[in-house]
Amino acid sequence: MPAAKRYSKKREAILEVIRGTCVHPTADWVYQQLKPNYPDLSLGTVYRNLAAFRQEGIITSVGVVKGQERFDAVTQPHSHFVCTECGGVEDLCQLEQPSELIHMAGEMYGLRVDRYQLTLEGVCKDCLKKDKKSLA
Amino acid sequence: MPAAKRYSKKREAILEVIRGTCVHPTADWVYQQLKPNYPDLSLGTVYRNLAAFRQEGIITSVGVVKGQERFDAVTQPHSHFVCTECGGVEDLCQLEQPSELIHMAGEMYGLRVDRYQLTLEGVCKDCLKKDKKSLA
DNA sequence: TTCGTTGCAAACATTTTGCAGTTTC
């Protein structure tokens, strides 16, 4: 791991992409977005930078959905909904966080809690609509 | 996918193993546990049965930790703590579930919520102890 | 005898890594 850090146009672009979307992208999604403007971009670079961002705490991981890790530029705790049909991930910002509960849990169990995440799983609005249609 | 279902000693054993532990095992962990008693057991069989159990709702997935999926024989909603150092997963049964919140969220966003999960992430008791020691 | 189940190994998909060339400072 490098001690100092240098500027990199591609790194900046990767961060911009993930900050500019709410789809909670995969590494490959970020790569596909940038490829047209950066034809010599490598998927490995995207992985490397995402890993670095995460370590710096600039981004966070929502978890693995259908085998692919999903990232999020919003690092403050908030809830997510994962659609098991389309794999979509939505923010549920209006859902309040059980932060007191979490704090208590740490003390109760003797743990250091760095992060927490409430994840709901089910079928999203669009997929529900599609499913209804295909039944007809 | 088969319509009817037949008995299988190995399937039973796999279920027994996952029901008899609280480590939230990986497929490979289950495999390693059974290998001594079932020398001709195949890892593929473990994967196939775990997938089937999950589809039947007999087991559930806690998520992917350090690249490996973790399973749980307890299917009713409860919270988990994941240690980012050792990869251990603990149940936090005493932590009450924000079930009303979840119910509201479904209606608010027009979603069908099938499952939810509160996951805390940090460093567990044992790893905290180890870390302290290695500092000395 | 039928057809679900399994072992085995090959196939797959995602992610990581080594290295040589390039870019930043």
Next chain:
DNA sequence: GAAACTGCAAAATGTTTGCAACGAA
């Protein structure tokens, strides 16, 4: 010029799958 960054491709990892043999009903 030193060291970080990148492209490329190979490697590593976890999981899935095809097929022939096996086993339960």
